[in-house]
Amino acid sequence: MIITIDGPAAAGKGTLASKLALKYNLTYFDTGMVYRAVGLDVVLQGKDPNDEQSALSVAQKLTFPRIMELSKHQDFRSAVGGDAASKVSAIPSVRAALLQMQRDFALNPQFSDGRKASGVVYDGRDAGTVICPQADVKVFITASSEVRAMRRFKEFQQKGLTITYDEVLAQTRERDERDASRSSAPMKPADDAVIIDTSDMSIDEVYKKVCDIIESHKKILEK
Numbered sequence: 001m002i003i004t005i006d007g008p009a010a011a012g013k014g015t016l017a018s019k020l021a022l023k024y025n026l027t028y029f030d031t032g033m034v035y036r037a038v039g040l041d042v043v044l045q046g047k048d049p050n051d052e053q054s055a056l057s058v059a060q061k062l063t064f065p066r067i068m069e070l071s072k073h074q075d076f077r078s079a080v081g082g083d084a085a086s087k088v089s090a091i092p093s094v095r096a097a098l099l100q101m102q103r104d105f106a107l108n109p110q111f112s113d114g115r116k117a118s119g120v121v122y123d124g125r126d127a128g129t130v131i132c133p134q135a136d137v138k139v140f141i142t143a144s145s146e147v148r149a150m151r152r153f154k155e156f157q158q159k160g161l162t163i164t165y166d167e168v169l170a171q172t173r174e175r176d177e178r179d180a181s182r183s184s185a186p187m188k189p190a191d192d193a194v195i196i197d198t199s200d201m202s203i204d205e206v207y208k209k210v211c212d213i214i215e216s217h218k219k220i221l222e223k
């Protein structure tokens with residue numbers, strides 16, 4: 001089974017996708033990590049993430065072990081990593097270079113310890129539209145920019161990062177704008193995705209709603 005969870009930053013995709021993966025015994029693929037790895041690698045080389053040649057040369061050599069290595073860096077999940085990821089992800093040639101590794105994962109899904117999995121929960125922006133248009137269940141989750149900025153702000157505070165709410169809100173809006181307006185695979189719901197606005201919902205409510213969607217899908221398959 002393939003499930004895609006797409007949507008803007010801090011909509012709650014990661015928490016939802018990992019809970020679903022656990023419940024249905026599927027592996028979880030956070031595709032944002034692919035772009036964060038490229039963006040951070042470019043920044044660590046002292047180059048500009050808007051520079052196509054620098055980003056493309058990193059993207060063409062990217063491997064899963066390299067992503068895991070970079071994910072341990074302090075800036076991988078920080079605003080620096082997020083901003084660099086958003087910039088490299090707007091470059092069409094970079095997206096093209098990273099597409100196959102994301103698609104191939106569904107052909108031979110594995111857990112992080114190497115065990116074979118029966119399917120994948122993708123978390124991203126274009127999982128349902130570009131990476132896996134054949135997915136069984138597609139969900140697009142969103143929330144107002146204020147609610148998402150507040151969630152990110154609290155995460156940053158817990159990690160001890162010094163940043164104000166207004167700065168996080170400005171970054172959230174800037175990233176939304178870039179993700180939605182890029183020419184290649186702009187962030188948008190697939191035509192057959194269920195759209196859920198989580199602004200006034202708890203994570204448990206969202207989780208329950210998506211589980212119901214998956215269960216109805218399974219019933220249709222069994223008929």
Ligand code: DC
Nearest residue numbers: 009031032035085086089124125126
């Ligand atoms: O989900 P995230 O915050 O880790 O994503 C980081 C950036 O990567 C985000 O600004 C958009 C980009 N991204 C993308 O363009 N396509 C994906 N499938 C996943 C992430």
